[in-house]
Amino acid sequence: MFEETNWIFDPSRKGYEELFLYIGRPPRSFEHKFMDYANELLTLFSKRYQDDVTKQYTIITRVMQFLSETDQILCMKYFKFKFDKIKQGNLEFRTRMFPDDLQYAMLANLDNPRVSYQLYIRFPELQSPTQVTTLLRISLASSNWFSLQERFSKYYGRKFVIFPTEQDLEDKNTGGIGKLSANGLDHSANFALAMKLYSTRMFAGTERRLYEMETQARRRKLLPTSTMFSALILFSALQGDFKTAFAHYDRYIEIWSGRPNSPxxxxxxxxxxxxxxxxxxFDAVESLLIRYLDLEVKNLILLVAPGDIVTCVDFLAKNMSLDKVERIRQLCDKYNKWSPEVYRAFISSxxxxxxxxxxxxxxxxxxxxxxxxxSDSKIYALQIENLQAWIENDTDESNVAYNKKRLKLLEQIFRQPFLHKFKRLQPFLIKYNLKIDNIDEAIKILLASREKFILTEDHYFPLLRHLVVNLQDYDQFEHYLKMMIIDGIKPTARTYYLRIRARLSVGIIPxxxxxxxxxxxxxxxxxxxxLILNLKRDAFYIxxxxxxxLEAKKTWDISLLIHTEDKLKQAYGGTLPFEIRSLIYQFKVSYFSVHRKQDALIELNKSGYQDCKDLISDYISQYPFxxxxxxxxxxxxxxQFGIVLTNQLNSQVHGTKMGWQRRHRKLAKANKEVKIDPTRTKIFVRAIESAISNNIIDKHTGFNQIIFGLLKLPVExxxxxxxxxxxxxxxxxNLDMQKEYEAKKLCYKLCLCYLGNNYxxxxxxxxxxxxxxxYEVESIARAKEDLALLDPKPHNFHNFLRNEQTGYLFDLEYAPPYHHDSMNPRRFVDYFNPLNLYQSENIYLFQAQSKNRGLSPKVISILCQIIKEYCDGDTKKLNELETKFPNTVNYVMKYNDSWLQKFVSLADSLDTSYGFRNKVSKLLYKAVERNSMLYIEKDSTGTTPITAKPKCSPTELETQLIKLRNFKQNFAEFNHEYDRILQDISQLRIKSDRALLRIEERMQSLLVSLGSQQHEIFIMMGLKKHGPKLDRKRSDSFPFPLDTMRIDQVKKSQKRKQKKLNLNQQLRLLDSLAE
Incomplete structure (x- = not known):
């Protein structure tokens, strides 16, 4: 490294990025000791350049140059290290801190422009004209229009100011380009940045000044950068003039084609x-890609980046164009455009x-x-998401079972802590842990990432969403939202949505x-x-x-939504994406229904139905497989098609708007029918039947809503x-869940009878x-009768249905797996609590809300009432329905109420001292753990009562009694020694370290002896191996005053005293056992 040193100190020398990054990043041994590593680096440089302090610190500046773009936090650590080193050693400032240090620190904080500019203001001695480019980038990053134009005009004249002052108009000497060229300004970059911000403003005169800048740049033979041309192209594109935009791009390609080191x-x-x-x-998108991929091959210049392929694939998928997605895939094969990002885009699509x-x-x-x-961790994340969606939407049960096994194996990988080191995997790990309700781990990952990496909104959003949507914890939401803003992360529409939802939930209209x-x-x-926000990207959340x-305000005026819809149509060229169209459609249906705008509702449903129908028709006709x-x-x-069909059915019911119960009660009393259009109704009913038979809609797409709509029509x-x-x-x-319920009922009866045999x-x-x-168990006696009459009995029936290979209990076909070979009160509550019964499934028997595959409780209740009204006590009619639809009618007539709601009401009646979250579970724990009688050992059987004492001969019993008397005497001695220790503590005048150490040694010796005795006596009695746990809930004060001891000694002593204060309780227990 030191043989030829010119490149070390020259910022313009390229090609050494990896080397400087390797030098700057501390190795694993210094992972949490940055200051030690930086000092060692400086010591190494000092040995090589003993007589030149400037060179010693310049190398650190060069390290900062490359870290400012790749690891901003580490870059700022080096900046602070240099500053603190100078300040602590009272060293000369100018020979160790340079303008480049300030520039790289400002660049490292470019995502937080306010902090970047504060650095510039704080160090005036490091300011330099060469930093004007960075200042312009700060203005651009913060969308500060006036700051940028004023700063630009300071160096390049007032003629580019959009809003000139009177003095500007009177002063003919407006300055010119290159006025400060001797200061080494990067004129190309400065003009490009100014043009980029000008291109997004549609003020009068913006276009003329934008082209004046481009003319001046060409006249002065400035390097035509991509930022300059992107400003011209973006300005034309925002005006809808794509012909001019592509002309600018073609001219730029022509300028740089064939040149080495093209930008x-x-x-x-x-x-x-x-x-x-x-x-x-969609055809235009494909043609555009083909054109520039061909130009790329022809001119040997990179035009289409992997991100562009990702943009196209994502756009086509969101607009339901699978055939065009496949065409893009063929282009990737033809032009060899595959990359990790492209693969991920196709998988997501x-x-x-x-x-x-x-x-x-x-x-x-x-x-x-x-x-x-x-090795690509993001592919693993996408595989998990694909399997989860596949399991949720698949109708093939064998496929679902197989994919669940695959998903379980992958999830085990993502529970490994080593994955937390991968920066790009952090958002998925946070989202994954929240999905499995492990919020503590998600927060831990977020906070650890915050220390190591520059975070984005993707890191915070899953947690913020979980706090608002799932937990309704608005205080914690505000806490992490403030943390995100402190980190300099700009909130987008999705974060605004959560913030407004949180405010509305506490009664504030924001x-x-x-x-x-x-x-x-x-x-x-x-x-x-x-400028940074993207209207198209965030349109859905807007x-x-x-x-x-609007729903919270309950207003008649929806002009705000209409105005937004018009603005989005302008941005999208007249047609909104299907996802946004569906969202607006559902709101308007609800709005027109509430405000009884029947004609508008019918027209809306017609257009929604036609939209879905056309889209499905095009999708099927263009299906590539x-x-x-x-x-x-x-x-x-x-x-969406299921929702539209349901709404079409609902719109056929004319007359007064009322709930189904009121309407049917009215029909029963007055014997009147609600007016409907029989012809149109039959058309939509046939459409539903056809859509179901052709698998256009299925049970995952709103069958409950469709059935609910059919039941609103008062025709047999x-x-x-x-x-x-x-x-x-x-x-x-529903029948499968009924079988699961019955299987659990059998397991519960076995446990209950076991308890009845022993207590x-x-x-x-x-x-x-x-x-x-x-579980509908009247008494233990009745449960025993039911079990005796059970025929045939399952395998291992009298041994808690134990699996012979694993030893796990309740090995029954329809019972949820129980992964333990013993049972205690807490496991009992976890397994038999109905609230936890079906959390792993997307179907339900008792749940009031779920992403269901079966009939919902609401539909079951409605069906039951309508069947009763239809039959009106006529058993013949009921028998006819049972003959045609045996499973449905029998099930509905039996399970027509929500048992879970009855269970919750029953549990709520016990106590209301707990919070509303998980109340039932806590109440059950409280009820069961109060009496810890339930403990099924590994070798227990349901037919053999377990007594407190093991069976033994009279001689063995006499031996055990002798041992117990000896134990009793030993424990009396332990108690006496304990009293002596307490007496010595009270008589200590000086609480010195040596005196405390002696007391600690005596207590430790006593504890060891006590533990040994306890272990022996419980082994002899055939009870639990280590005996009952000590009660650690007592919080008696420690006899020493806190101000005379070190904190660590106090903590240790308090723990010891908690154990000692329970000795008397243990002695009383052993005393009763011996007697």
Whole structure:
């Protein structure tokens, strides 16, 4: 490194980035000792350049140069290290701190422009004209229009000011370019940055001044940078003039084609592409890619970056164009454009479109192309997400079972702590831990990442969403939101959505927050438009926020949503993406229904139905895999079509708007029918039946809503249609859950009878009454009768259905797995608590809300009432329905109420001293753990009562009694020694370290002897190996005053005293055992 030293000190010398990064990053042995490592580096440089202090510190500056773009936190550590070193040693400042140090520190904080500018103000002695480029970048990053134009005009004249003052107009000497060129300004970069900000402003005169800048740059023969041309291209694209935009890009390609060291031409295409791609213009996107891929080959210059392929694939997938996604894939093969980002984009798109098998195949292709193979952690994350979606939407039970096993293996990998070191994997790990309700681990990962990496909104958003949506913990939400803002992360629409939702939940209408959001995205024009925010990217959450706001205000005026919709249509060229159209459609349906705008509702449903119908028709006609398999529709499209069909059915019911219960009670009393259009109704019912038979909609896409809509139609034939859908597609999952419930009931009876054999039955029945009522067990005697009559009995019936290989209990076909070979009160509650019964499944028997595959409790209750009204006591009619739809009718007539709600009400009646979250579980723990009688050993059987004393001969019993008397005498001596220790403590005058050490040694010796005796006596009695646990809940004060001891000694002594204060309790226990 030191043989030829010119390159070390010259910032313009390139090609040494990796070397300086290697020097700057501390090795693992110094992972948490940065100051030690930096001092060792400085010592090494000092040995080489003993007589030149400037060179010693310049090397650190060069390290900062490359860290400022790759590891901003480490860059700032070096800046602070140099500053503190000078300050502590009272060293000369100018020979050790340089203007470049300040510049690199400012660049490292560019994501937080306020901090970057504060650094500039704080160190005036390090300011230099060469930093004007960085200052312009700060103004650009903060979208500070006036700061940028004033700073630019200071060096290049007032003629570029958009809003000139009167003095500017009077002063003809406006200055000119290059006035300060002797100071080494980067004129190309400065002009490019100014042009970039000017290109986003549509003030009068902006276009003329923008082209004046470009003319001046060419006249002065400045280097034509990608930023300059991207400003011209972006300005034309924002005005919709794509012809001019592409002309500028072609001219730029022509300038740089064939030249060595051509600049980043691909960056311009990345700016142009998002503005060009619009919904409905899929062929144009493909043609554009082909054109520039051909130019790339022809001119040997990189134009289309992997990120551009990702943009195209994501856009096409979100607009339900699978055939074009496949065409892009063929282009990647033809032009060799595969990269890890491109593979990830295709995997995500296939998952979004419901092509789970194709996504799975692409995942393994990505594994083989990663270097080294199977090393891309993000592919593992995508594989988990694909399997989760596949399991949730698949109808093949064998496939679901297989994928669950695969998912379990992958999840074990993601529980490994070594993954926390991968920066790009942090957002997924946070999201994954929140999904499995491990919020503590998610927060731990976030805080650890905050110390090591520069975070983004992707790191915070999953936690913020979990706090608002799942936990309703708004104080914690505000805490982490402030932390995100302190980290200099700019909130986008999705964070605004959560913040507004949190405010609305506590009764605050955040008018100002909504207004600010719309202004920042340019929907309300007041000059606060933020250049960094992306309207197209965040359009979905902008609409969600406005809809949430309007729903909370309960206003008749939805002009704000209409205005936003118009603005988005302008941005998207007239057609909104399907996801946004669906969101707005659902809100308008609700709005028109509430405000009884029947005609508008009918027209809206017609347009929504036609939109989905056309989209499905196009998707099927253009499906690229017709020869391989049946058409697989995207889950979102299927779900939305189900909603549209339901709304069409609902819109057929005219008259007064009322709930189904009121309407049916009115029908029963007055014997009147609600007016419907029979012709249109039959059309939509046939459409539903056709959509189901052709797998256009299925049980994952809102069958409960469709059945609910059919039941609103007061015509008998639609009841039979609803029952047929239930019988053919829905009831099987409910019956499976019924089998699981019955299996758990059998396991519960075995445990209850075991308790009845070993303890007083009345006491057991009182302790477990909550469970007994849920599992329909009248008494222990009745449970024993039921078990005796059970025929045939399952394998290992009298041994808690124990698996002979693993020893696990309750090895029954339909019972959820119990992964233990013994049972205690806490495991009992975890296993038999109905609230925890079906959390791992997406189907339900008792749950009121779920992403269900079976009939919901609400639909079951409605079906039951309508069947009763239809039959009206006529058993013949009921028998006919049971004959046609046996499973559905029998199930509905038995399970027509939500048992879980009854169970919750029963538990709530016990006590309300706990919080609303997990109340039932806590109450059950309280009820059961109060009496710790339930303990099933590994070798226990349900038929052999376990007594407190093991069976033994009279001689053995006499021997044991002798040992117990000896134990009793020993414990009396221990108690006496304990009293002596306490007496010595009270008589100590000086609490010296030596005196305390002696006391500690005596106590430790006593503890060891006591533990040995306890172990022996409990082994002899055949009880638990280590005896009962000491009660550690006591908090008696320690006899020493705290101000005379060190903190660590106090903590240790308090722990010892907690053990000692329980000795008397243990002695009383052993004394009773001996007697």
């Amino acid at each position: 980043r031409t691909k960056d311009i295409f990345s700016i142009l592409l998002p503005a060009f791609i619009l919904p409905g213009k 296939y998952t979004y479109l419901g092509q789970y098998k194709l996504a799975d195949e692409t995942i393994y292709q990505a594994y083989h192309h990663s270097k080294p193979q199977f 008018n100002y927050a909504v207004k600010t959001l719309l202004e920042l995205y340019g929907i309300l024009d007041n000059g606060r438009y933020d 609409c969600k926020t406005i809809i949430l706001f 017709k020869e391989k398999t049946s058409v697989i529709l995207p889950p979102l499209l299927k779900k 034939e639609y009841l039979t249609v609803a029952l047929k859908i239930c019988e053919d597609h829905m009831i099987k999952e 007083p039955e009345q006491e057991v029945e009182e302790t477990y009454q909550v469970f007994s009522k849920f």
